[in-house]
Amino acid sequence: MMVVFGIGFWGVARLIPPPVPSWSATELAGYLTEHQTRIRIGLVIAMLGAALGFGFPVAIMLQLRRIEGPASPLAYLQLVTGLLTPPLFIFPMFAMAASAYRPESRAPEITQALNDLGWLALVGFGGPAILQSIVIAIAVLSDRRADPVFPRWVGYFNVWAALLFLPGLLVICFHTGPFAWNGVFAFWVPLTIFTAWYVVMAAMLLRAISQEEREALPDSGATPVPVGQARLG
Amino acid sequence: MATISDGDTQTAAPRPHRHLPGEEGTWVLILGDMTVFAVFFATYLYYRGEQPELFAESAQSLEPGFGVINTLLLLTSSLCVVIGIRAVRRRRTRLPPALFAGSLACGLGFSAVKFVEYRELLSAGITPATNSFFMYYFVLTGLHFFHLVLGMGVLVYLIRVSRLPELGARRLAFMEGGACFWHMVDLLWIVLFPLLYLVR
Amino acid sequence: MGGLRSVPGDRVGAVWVVLVAATLLSFWLGTDHGLGSAEARGVLILVVAFVKIRFVGRYFMELRTAPTPLRVLFEGWCLAVCLALIAFYLLG
Numbered sequence: 001m002m003v004v005f006g007i008g009f010w011g012v013a014r015l016i017p018p019p020v021p022s023w024s025a026t027e028l029a030g031y032l033t034e035h036q037t038r039i040r041i042g043l044v045i046a047m048l049g050a051a052l053g054f055g056f057p058v059a060i061m062l063q064l065r066r067i068e069g070p071a072s073p074l075a076y077l078q079l080v081t082g083l084l085t086p087p088l089f090i091f092p093m094f095a096m097a098a099s100a101y102r103p104e105s106r107a108p109e110i111t112q113a114l115n116d117l118g119w120l121a122l123v124g125f126g127g128p129a130i131l132q133s134i135v136i137a138i139a140v141l142s143d144r145r146a147d148p149v150f151p152r153w154v155g156y157f158n159v160w161a162a163l164l165f166l167p168g169l170l171v172i173c174f175h176t177g178p179f180a181w182n183g184v185f186a187f188w189v190p191l192t193i194f195t196a197w198y199v200v201m202a203a204m205l206l207r208a209i210s211q212e213e214r215e216a217l218p219d220s221g222a223t224p225v226p227v228g229q230a231r232l233g
Numbered sequence: 234m235a236t237i238s239d240g241d242t243q244t245a246a247p248r249p250h251r252h253l254p255g256e257e258g259t260w261v262l263i264l265g266d267m268t269v270f271a272v273f274f275a276t277y278l279y280y281r282g283e284q285p286e287l288f289a290e291s292a293q294s295l296e297p298g299f300g301v302i303n304t305l306l307l308l309t310s311s312l313c314v315v316i317g318i319r320a321v322r323r324r325r326t327r328l329p330p331a332l333f334a335g336s337l338a339c340g341l342g343f344s345a346v347k348f349v350e351y352r353e354l355l356s357a358g359i360t361p362a363t364n365s366f367f368m369y370y371f372v373l374t375g376l377h378f379f380h381l382v383l384g385m386g387v388l389v390y391l392i393r394v395s396r397l398p399e400l401g402a403r404r405l406a407f408m409e410g411g412a413c414f415w416h417m418v419d420l421l422w423i424v425l426f427p428l429l430y431l432v433r
Numbered sequence: 434m435g436g437l438r439s440v441p442g443d444r445v446g447a448v449w450v451v452l453v454a455a456t457l458l459s460f461w462l463g464t465d466h467g468l469g470s471a472e473a474r475g476v477l478i479l480v481v482a483f484v485k486i487r488f489v490g491r492y493f494m495e496l497r498t499a500p501t502p503l504r505v506l507f508e509g510w511c512l513a514v515c516l517a518l519i520a521f522y523l524l525g
Contacts, residue, residue: 141407153258156410160265166379170372173361178276179372185276189269251500264506271514278521301460305453312449315493409495416493423485424518431463432475432522 001056002198004049005089013042015096016191018119018182021175025108028115032103039100043093050089057082060136060201063150063208067143074139081132092122119171123181126168126190133162133197149208157200164193255410263417266380270421273376274428277369284365291366292430294359299350300430303343307419310339314388318412321395321405329395336415337388340381347378370429377421384418387411448492455485476519483515 010016019031032039057079064075095118103111140148140155167185178184281288317332354360354367361371391408394400400408459481462474490507491497497504 152256153261156258156262160262163266164269166376174368177365177368185273252495252498253500253503254495260503264510267510271510271517274514275517275521278518282521282524297460297464301456304456308449308452308456311489311493312445315445315495413494416489420486420489423489424482427459427463427478427482431459431478
């Protein structure tokens with residue numbers, strides 16, 4: 001997902017770095033008119049990429065279930081919050097697409113409003129991601145198995161990631177500076193951490209899946225741990 | 234988790250017994266968070282450098298006394314935590330909960346002072362949008378306060394768990410890690426207080 | 434159940450006193466007392482802050498007895514951030 005999204009959003013559309021929030025409406029309309037084609041094509045690619053992201057929280061959920069057992073509220077909570085990520089990428093991109101749809105024949109303020117909607121939503125919708133990371137952290141740190149599904153540091157890493165996503169929520173308050181949607185702390189830090197998070201979780205998922213396959217082998221010598229050995233607290 | 238460093242058996246003096254407080258992952262979180270805050274601090278000083286008079290003048294509206302009280306509260310709470318953790322290691326079950334509760338009380342005191350401070354500023358019409366200085370003031374102290382609230386949650390956990398007679402190595406490591414998180418909250422305020430209130 | 438005395442303080446109590454004193458010193462310096470220019474006082478306050486942080490790390494976080502890589506990271510952070518902040522402060 002990240003690769004396709006990156007190609008679309010960054011490579012083609014050049015929407016990273018983001019358009020400056022403090023541009024006037026006419027400046028923004030001019031920018032969108034000038035770069036219309038590549039923004040549109042890039043957004044199409046990026047939206048496809050975002051849709052690929054649906055499988056990720058499902059995979060994480062399946063692994064978290066191994067920690068919690070059949071009644072696994074944390075795993076399902078993670079699934080729900082994680083499933084919101086692709087739509088929360090796609091919908092804001094549609095708003096951006098709408099703003100780039102016909103900027104040349106429309107009042108610039110309207111274009112700006114649609115663009116605002118897109119960027120504020122894309123960068124500012126931190127809540128589900130924060131909750132998803134916290135849920136993963138709780139589940140990982142409460143794993144009581146002798147051979148944990150995820151290494152302990154993954155739990156702490158998720159706590160840190162959640163903390164770093166937090167400043168992203170502040171975009172609705174600022175037009176310029178480090179907490180605006182193109183700012184260091186609201187955009188670049190969360191983007192970096194989100195990418196790192198994706199890579200880390202993907203690597204750890206592969207490790208957990210091969211661990212699961214190993215435990216399922218009848219002659220592996222390892223006693224398959226019955227699902228549900230974890231206790232919270 | 235105790236790591237005994239390699240000792241050269243030929244030397245007469247024994248190597249010291251090295252102990253990692255918490256777990257490895259704890260320090261991913263703590264050092265990572267400290268680094269991000271360090272970037273915040275540097276950013277603040279950078280933007281202050283662009284408008285030193287504005288920042289100095291705005292800082293006059295702050296009351297350093299509040300900052301001192303908050304610093305002393307957090308220092309005391311950290312003292313309680315470290316004595317508490319040591320008591321836990323010695324299998325005490327009555328002293329540690331009391332000490333952690335004391336830390337929590339200090340944390341609540343800090344929160345109360347923060348509320349008073351914010352309320353005073355807001356009722357004087359000063360908000361994060363007033364100017365650059367106050368944006369940094371509210372965001373930095375707000376982010377720190379969020380960590381403080383998280384830390385108080387950890388303290389509640391420590392109060393509960395330190396009553397148990399049997400802990401196990403993993404839980405003890407987690408408790409140590411939680412204690413270090415609280416010390417980090419103290420540590421960040423030790424920089425924040427002079428940065429915002431004292432450095433002109 | 435013994436009192437606080439039976440838990441070896443290992444100097445954390447003394448450390449606390451030092452930290453409190455340092456805080457009051459910074460407060461005194463920062464409220465426009467003391468010698469020298471505003472810059473000198475600012476730098477001194479920052480240095481005092483990081484000395485305090487080292488104490489918190491070494492005695493409260495118990496890093497004095499921690500494995501060397503961790504201590505190196507922590508001390509490194511203290512030194513780097515202290516110098517960086519002083520630099521940003523003076524260059525402003």
